[in-house]
Amino acid sequence: MSKRKAPAEDNINHDFCDFLIELANYEKNVNRNIHKHNAYRKAANTIAAYGKRITSGEEARKLEGVGKKIAEKIDEFIHTGKLRKLENIKHDDTAIAVESLTRVTGIGPAKAQELFKLGIKSTKDLHNHKDKLNHHQLIGLKYLEDFEKKIPRAEIELIEDKIRSNINALDPEYLITICGSYRRGKAESGDIDVLITHPNFTSSCSEKGLASNLLKKVVNKLENVSLITDTISLGDVKFMGVCKISEIARRLDIRLTPHDQYNCATLYFTGSDMFNKEMRAHAIQEGFTLNEYCLRPLGSTGIPGEPLPVSSERDVFDYINFPYKDPCQRN
DNA sequence: ATGTGAG
DNA sequence: ACTCACATA
Numbered sequence: 001m002s003k004r005k006a007p008a009e010d011n012i013n014h015d016f017c018d019f020l021i022e023l024a025n026y027e028k029n030v031n032r033n034i035h036k037h038n039a040y041r042k043a044a045n046t047i048a049a050y051g052k053r054i055t056s057g058e059e060a061r062k063l064e065g066v067g068k069k070i071a072e073k074i075d076e077f078i079h080t081g082k083l084r085k086l087e088n089i090k091h092d093d094t095a096i097a098v099e100s101l102t103r104v105t106g107i108g109p110a111k112a113q114e115l116f117k118l119g120i121k122s123t124k125d126l127h128n129h130k131d132k133l134n135h136h137q138l139i140g141l142k143y144l145e146d147f148e149k150k151i152p153r154a155e156i157e158l159i160e161d162k163i164r165s166n167i168n169a170l171d172p173e174y175l176i177t178i179c180g181s182y183r184r185g186k187a188e189s190g191d192i193d194v195l196i197t198h199p200n201f202t203s204s205c206s207e208k209g210l211a212s213n214l215l216k217k218v219v220n221k222l223e224n225v226s227l228i229t230d231t232i233s234l235g236d237v238k239f240m241g242v243c244k245i246s247e248i249a250r251r252l253d254i255r256l257t258p259h260d261q262y263n264c265a266t267l268y269f270t271g272s273d274m275f276n277k278e279m280r281a282h283a284i285q286e287g288f289t290l291n292e293y294c295l296r297p298l299g300s301t302g303i304p305g306e307p308l309p310v311s312s313e314r315d316v317f318d319y320i321n322f323p324y325k326d327p328c329q330r331n
Numbered sequence: 332a333t334g335t336g337a338g
Numbered sequence: 339a340c341t342c343a344c345a346t347a
Contacts, residue, residue, distance in 0.1 A: 108336050136336080233344065238343070
């Protein structure tokens with residue numbers, strides 16, 4: 001924790017980076033130009049890492065990834081406090097349509113473009129063109145408003161009880177953890193992210209390509225008790241779908257992870273994202289590599305060794321000499 | 332196989 | 339950044 005580069009919060013050129021990121025997203029989502037997208041992001045990153053306040057386009061121009069065009073934009077922003085290009089985008093037909101259509105889960109920038117070309121410009125229009133949507137997108141449209149509502153903690157507690165009792169009735173050897181912001185103690189969450197494992201399912205099983213029906217059995221059970229109302233997708237290890245206990249439908253994800261990788265998985269899926277980044281960076285400092293599956297030592301060559309045995313989240317903190325934080329402290 | 336999308 | 343599930347080719 002000694003030396004570290006400036007995190008976003010104390011980035012002195014914050015405002016420049018913000019508009020560059022906005023332009024980057026516009027290029028990716030509306031113009032579908034990944035190269036321009038990457039160019040804007042690269043510029044934003046080098047500017048964020050630059051220690052001093054930028055006072056002219058000319059000064060910015062010296063930085064890697066900043067060319068003539070971006071330098072001009074920096075000058076315009078310095079002089080007028082805004083960008084005409086960005087203002088225009090706010091009134092741009094395509095941009096508005098893409099923003100509306102991508103509210104539907106399963107519709108990304110590519111599908112939004114396709115729909116726009118057919119004259120479908122908003123989620124409202126979609127109701128007349130359901131034949132253009134796949135199963136995932138139809139569910140997204142059906143529950144559009146519901147999925148944008150936050151889930152109160154008390155409701156997730158009820159859902160957790162129902163999941164636990166039903167899975168337990170199926171087989172008491174399952175382990176169950178609801179991760180995400182709920183586990184971090186938040187008062188409300190965007191969705192419900194459930195991790196399960198079972199002693200019969202280990203990493204050697206999945207390495208050998210041995211499928212397991214452990215997840216499908218769980219999903220089946222939760223459908224039978226009418227907790228799960230829809231399935232978006234269901235594979236051997238990942239379920240994405242919908243559950244309902246109140247009047248409001250909720251996004252529910254369930255993933256089955258190998259028993260020996262369970263603690264690394266709960267650590268990873270509990271987040272927050274910033275906490276994960278910090279922890280993985282610390283792991284590297286200490287000569288380890290950490291991901292959602294395992295913790296491995298890095299040899300002098302930098303090649304990861306065999307996964308270390310992990311029997312709790314705390315083990316991971318201890319190995320990499322990182323002060324333990326309980327889930328509520330990981331925000 | 333490749334692209335899309337989600338997380 | 340990386341992986342899973344899916345829908346196409």
